[in-house]
Amino acid sequence: MSKPYPQEFRDDVVRVARNREPGVELSQIAKDFGIHFTTLYSWMRKADVEDGVKPGVTANENAELREAKKRIRLLEQENEVLRRAAAYLSQANLPGK
The missing domain is CATH 1.20.5 (Single alpha-helices involved in coiled-coils or other helix-helix interfaces)
Known part of the structure; x- marks a missing residue:
């Protein structure tokens, strides 16, 4: 089963979400990119593990x-x-x- 979004797109969305202005909600960023909030949240959790910010398996x-x-x-x-x-x-x- 192929992933519906390319890794480059995922990385870009996570980068935008991490660098968002104060007061900008994650749900708004997800809506702007046409993805579901939980999808963005999941990508951000995985990125945190990959970057060593949170414990987990890379x-x-x-x-x-x-x-x-x-x-x-x-x-x-x-x-x-x-x-x-x-x-x-x-x-x-x-x-x-």
């Missing part, structure tokens, strides 16, 4: 975590194959067979 950390989980799943599958092969070979080497 996009890079999230990507690394996804890759690590994928690698763990692959290694677990390989481990299961090796475990089964070892069990099979140990049964084949029993005396009397």
Whole structure:
């Protein structure tokens, strides 16, 4: 599923919202850009995490975590194959067979 707004647009809207004049509401900025207030609020929260202003997982950390989980799943599958092969070979080497 593609994102409906390009990242450059998101960054521009967040920059405008952060640099707004006193008294200008976020809802007005969202309306001016044709987006919903909660969308702008969500973008601002994500930008705060990315910039280190608020704690949270950044996009890079999230990507690394996804890759690590994928690698763990692959290694677990390989481990299961090796475990089964070892069990099979140990049964084949029993005396009397």
